[in-house]
Amino acid sequence: MAIFKSMFKKTGYIKIGSQPEEKGPSVPDGMWLKCSKCKKMVYREDVKEKFYTCPKCGDYFRIKAKTRLRLLLDKGSFQEWGTDIEEKNPIDFPEYEEKLSDTRRKTGLKEAVTIGKGSICGWETVIGVCDARFLMSSMGYVVGERITQAFEQATEEKLPVILFCCSGGARMQEGIISLMQMAKTTAAIRRHSDAGLLYIPVLTDPTTGGVTASFAMLGDVILAEPGALIGFAGPRVIRQTTGEKLPDGFQRAEFLLEKGMIDAIIERKNMREELGKLLRLHSQKAAETFASKASMFQADPIEEKNSDKENKKEKSAWERVELSRSPARCTAGDYIDQIFEDFTELHGDRCFGDDGAVIGGIATLSGIPVTVIGQQKGKNTRENIRCNFGMASPEGYRKALRLMKQAEKFHRPIICFVDTPGAACGIGAEERGQGRAIAENLSEMSGLKVPVLSIVIGEGGSGGALALAVANEVWMMENATYTILSPEGFASILWKDSKKAPEAAEVMKVTAAHLKELGIIERIIPEEHPASKETLPEIAEYMKIRMKQFLINQSGKTAEQIAQERYERFRRM
Numbered sequence: 001m002a003i004f005k006s007m008f009k010k011t012g013y014i015k016i017g018s019q020p021e022e023k024g025p026s027v028p029d030g031m032w033l034k035c036s037k038c039k040k041m042v043y044r045e046d047v048k049e050k051f052y053t054c055p056k057c058g059d060y061f062r063i064k065a066k067t068r069l070r071l072l073l074d075k076g077s078f079q080e081w082g083t084d085i086e087e088k089n090p091i092d093f094p095e096y097e098e099k100l101s102d103t104r105r106k107t108g109l110k111e112a113v114t115i116g117k118g119s120i121c122g123w124e125t126v127i128g129v130c131d132a133r134f135l136m137s138s139m140g141y142v143v144g145e146r147i148t149q150a151f152e153q154a155t156e157e158k159l160p161v162i163l164f165c166c167s168g169g170a171r172m173q174e175g176i177i178s179l180m181q182m183a184k185t186t187a188a189i190r191r192h193s194d195a196g197l198l199y200i201p202v203l204t205d206p207t208t209g210g211v212t213a214s215f216a217m218l219g220d221v222i223l224a225e226p227g228a229l230i231g232f233a234g235p236r237v238i239r240q241t242t243g244e245k246l247p248d249g250f251q252r253a254e255f256l257l258e259k260g261m262i263d264a265i266i267e268r269k270n271m272r273e274e275l276g277k278l279l280r281l282h283s284q285k286a287a288e289t290f291a292s293k294a295s296m297f298q299a300d301p302i303e304e305k306n307s308d309k310e311n312k313k314e315k316s317a318w319e320r321v322e323l324s325r326s327p328a329r330c331t332a333g334d335y336i337d338q339i340f341e342d343f344t345e346l347h348g349d350r351c352f353g354d355d356g357a358v359i360g361g362i363a364t365l366s367g368i369p370v371t372v373i374g375q376q377k378g379k380n381t382r383e384n385i386r387c388n389f390g391m392a393s394p395e396g397y398r399k400a401l402r403l404m405k406q407a408e409k410f411h412r413p414i415i416c417f418v419d420t421p422g423a424a425c426g427i428g429a430e431e432r433g434q435g436r437a438i439a440e441n442l443s444e445m446s447g448l449k450v451p452v453l454s455i456v457i458g459e460g461g462s463g464g465a466l467a468l469a470v471a472n473e474v475w476m477m478e479n480a481t482y483t484i485l486s487p488e489g490f491a492s493i494l495w496k497d498s499k500k501a502p503e504a505a506e507v508m509k510v511t512a513a514h515l516k517e518l519g520i521i522e523r524i525i526p527e528e529h530p531a532s533k534e535t536l537p538e539i540a541e542y543m544k545i546r547m548k549q550f551l552i553n554q555s556g557k558t559a560e561q562i563a564q565e566r567y568e569r570f571r572r573m
Helices: 002-007 044-049 065-072 096-107 141-157 172-194 235-242 253-258 268-281 284-296 317-324 332-339 381-386 394-409 427-431 434-446 462-466 487-495 498-508 512-517 536-555 559-571
Strands: 032-034 041-043 079-081 113-120 123-130 161-167 199-208 341-345 358-365 368-375 414-420 452-461 473-477 481-483 523-525
Touching: 032 044, 041 044, 065 113, 065 123, 065 268, 079 141, 096 172, 113 141, 113 268, 123 141, 123 268, 141 161, 141 172, 172 199, 199 268, 268 341, 268 358, 317 481, 317 498, 332 358, 332 368, 332 414, 332 536, 358 394, 358 536, 368 394, 394 414, 394 434, 414 462, 427 434, 434 462, 434 559, 452 462, 452 536, 473 512, 473 536, 487 498, 512 523, 523 536
Parallel strands: 123 161, 161 199, 368 414, 414 452, 452 473, 452 481, 473 523
Antiparallel strands: 032 041, 079 113, 113 123, 341 358, 358 368
């Protein structure tokens, strides 16, 4: 027995948070945390140092509203609002008041959302942060009222709003009154938007139910933290209702980005900087910049070059077709990176997906905020497959249109880069309304009340190109083409012989020189040498100077005049 007793003798284990007896320094309570994903114990200070993410696996810890505000706001800038709104028990739910009182005592919070005014990187904003510790940040009357009042006050003070969303959905203890908060908050957001003001929801883990179906998904720019659970019905409800096995990553932020529902995923360590940049680009000062700064641009001197007329043989139409399709040719992304500053890419059509064939977002041109959109080809096979060789789907055109309407709201000029053999075709494209998507772009672009400049940088193929080219001015690069359809298609249909494509190219008048003569375009961008990585800086500089001159010319015009001139431009054709 003695042997067995010695084998099972108690060992002096040190428990986390306990104080060992005479065995070195003590371990204060709460010094260690357990990661819910990797299940490893991690040192609290290491977690804080990494913006409350796991140093082992990178998973995000949920953080308190107060901590979130401290990480984001300029020190001492926060003024809390809405603390005097009284709680209600509208359906006399049993023990609800006691539950609220107990939650307040445990969390130190008055309610599930903290609202107020502060500044980020010097830019003033209304900000709200949901805290999951308070009844899973569910939305009841007080939450809805705080958010509604915040938008009303922001509208009055002409301020942007940033909301960090986190919620289990409607607060069931308040019954139908909770449901009504969805409509109430949405109506306040609509008035704020109609006043031309910026709203950015940031979706954190989890954002579900009635919050997802109201204020969480109505932003001008929608951001999310990595890995955040985002959805209307929770995964468990979906599994129970449908019996379906859900794919890995379903309803996570990365899934929503792929499906076109959000603009970007921002790591917590970069959140303050990214929000500061967005606030700067959408500030009242920025909105006034186009009218004021564009008129002060110096008309930079520029040397015009007639590359093909001096000591060079004129290229045939077919040669220009081949150059427009060259894999070495610069893409829309290349020109965006070279010409603009502060480019922030935005994603998705908010309906189905994010089309890699269309790149777009916000940038500045010599300090002036602009919206930039381009049809994007790849530089290799993998990239071309991802962006479908520049052939946009309905989602791509809807993404482009969303960004154009956003530009109109914030009074930003729009610059488009056209480079596509044509719109995507196929069963999926037809099922999702390809013709309708292109038609809507043509219609909406015709009435935009901000200047639109479109530049054909490679292939301008048919309606797929025109959907980004209903502009105040259309320019073409010297070796670009703009066609009703490909020369091969033209030859096949009219002459029953695709081999006659070179002859068709001449007949069709597809080159920049031909189209300028026809009055289809306003300017030819010279290529002393064909556009490539080596010639990019020179060509981009020429474009930049001409873009600034375009803005100078547009800056003194009213919104109605800009739209009318665009109408008249096409009316003459």
